[in-house]
Each structure stands twice: as structure tokens, then as C-alpha cells.
Amino acid sequence: MSDNQDHRSHLPPSPLSQPLTGSERDSDTPKATLAPVHPKPVREPYYKRLNTPLNTRPASPYTLNPPIDSDGLSWPSLGARARIESNEEEAKAREDRIAEAVKTILTELGEDVNREGLLETPHRYARAMLFFTKGYEENIKDVIKRAVFEEDHDEMVIVKDIEIYSLCEHHLVPFFGKVHIGYIPNKKVLGLSKLARLAEMYARRFQVQERLTKQIAIALSEILQPRGVAVVIEATHMCMVSRGVQKSGAITSTSCMLGCFRAQQKTRDEFLTLLGRR
Structure with a gap:
């Protein structure tokens, strides 16, 4: 045996080479760990930091209240x-x-x-x-009354060119045009005149066209539980005609598609074709 080997044989064993006893394994002695990795903070997009109604409003009018309240008022204002x-x-x-x-x-x-x-x-x-x-x-129960009927019809029902008159809530001036309503029944149909009355009820309020379109669609969906609902509104806004940019030929079109009209391209295309928009 060499002198070096003899010298190493008399050195005390390294603590790292010895197995831990049970008490050592259960002790609270801190053990070496890797430094935590902190992810780089994600900066919000600039538009989310702006103080705009899009970022400050507490809730959507479509989620804040149910579309049809227990007393029949639908999305009522405070007064x-x-x-x-x-x-x-x-x-x-x-x-x-x-x-x-x-x-x-x-x-x-x-x-x-x-x-x-x-x-x-x-x-x-x-x-x-x-x-x-x-x-x-106007109370939606009094508008609809008993005009929901059981009917085994599963094809599209459309009432188009319903004239509406409303007031823009931003300038309190009129906007007017036509609404087209379509739905595919699920064993229930609504009296045809009630579609026009439903549109009239929501139009005769302070409105924006986008909300008016969606309110008609969601209320009809809630009343009938159909396979799908489609609503299109085309309107002229006097706040664009008689003031501001003063563009008399401008027409604003909005749509709301629910159920199979949203999920199926062919169904949506058929509706738009029947309206003469494709």
C-alpha cells in the first residue's frame, strides 16, 4: 500500500458520504434549495389602463339583471x-x-x-x-300575453322590415330604421305581431342600436327557448345626419345571432339570403 493510500485511510469520513439517521431526516434543519425563479411581470395592454367606460363599468346590462324580471319588466331603468x-x-x-x-x-x-x-x-x-x-x-307579460303556442314546426320563421323609432341616449335625438327577426322554433312559436311589439317595446326607450339589437334577441330566446335567434337592425341616426359629421346617406347595421345561427354558418347564410343581404 502506498503512503498516500495509507494517509487517506486514516482521514475521518466526509459527512456528505454518510447516510442520514432517522432523527436527522425528520429534523427542521434547513436544507439547501435552488433560488426561486420569479417570472417577469406581465404589463397590461395600454387600452386596459385607460379610464374609459369599457374598463370602468361594473357589469354588462346583459348580465347585471335577468332579461325578464319577475314582474315582467325587462332590463328596467332605475325609475x-x-x-x-x-x-x-x-x-x-x-x-x-x-x-x-x-x-x-x-x-x-x-x-x-x-x-x-x-x-x-x-x-x-x-x-x-x-x-x-x-x-x-310596458310590461313584457302584457306585450306577449298568451301568444306562445305549441307547434311542431322546425324551420326558420322570419318577420322582416319592422319599422322602429328610437332615441339615441347620447344626444337624445331620433334614430329610425327597420328590424328583421328570425328564429328556429323548438316546439313553440310566437304570434307574429308579438315580434313587432317586442321590438317596439325596446325601441321606445333611450337606446344605442347595438344594445337594442341584443335585447330583442335575448328576450325572444328567453321567452321561446328556440334552437336559435337572429336579429338584424338597419337604421339612420340623426346624430350623424343633422349634427357632427352630417352624413345623410350613412346606414348603421347591427346583428345578434344566438344558438344555431351563431354556431352554424349555413343557417346564418340562409337567414341573410332570405333577407336579401347575400
């Missing part, structure tokens, strides 16, 4: 129940308050509210606005 439940005296007081507000507007615009042509205008305007927004007072 809709008070308005629909008011008696004759309360309704008259509401009209008077609106008329007084209109007098203030006319005065601030530079007019004389006491001249002959404007004497009755505040009350006329109040009554007109109450009519333009009468959709807030």
Missing part, C-alpha cells in the same frame, strides 16, 4: 318601476316637472318662453317625450 306604478296625480306631476325643465332649456338657449309660439311647447314636449319612451312603462 321604470316608479313610472309604471304611478297613479294619475303622480303622472301629472311628472309631466309638470319635465315641462318646467324644458322652460329652463328654452330660456338658456335664448328664447322667450312667454311668446305665443312657445307657450304650450314645454307641455307638448313633455307629453311627446313620455310617448317616445313609453317602452319603460
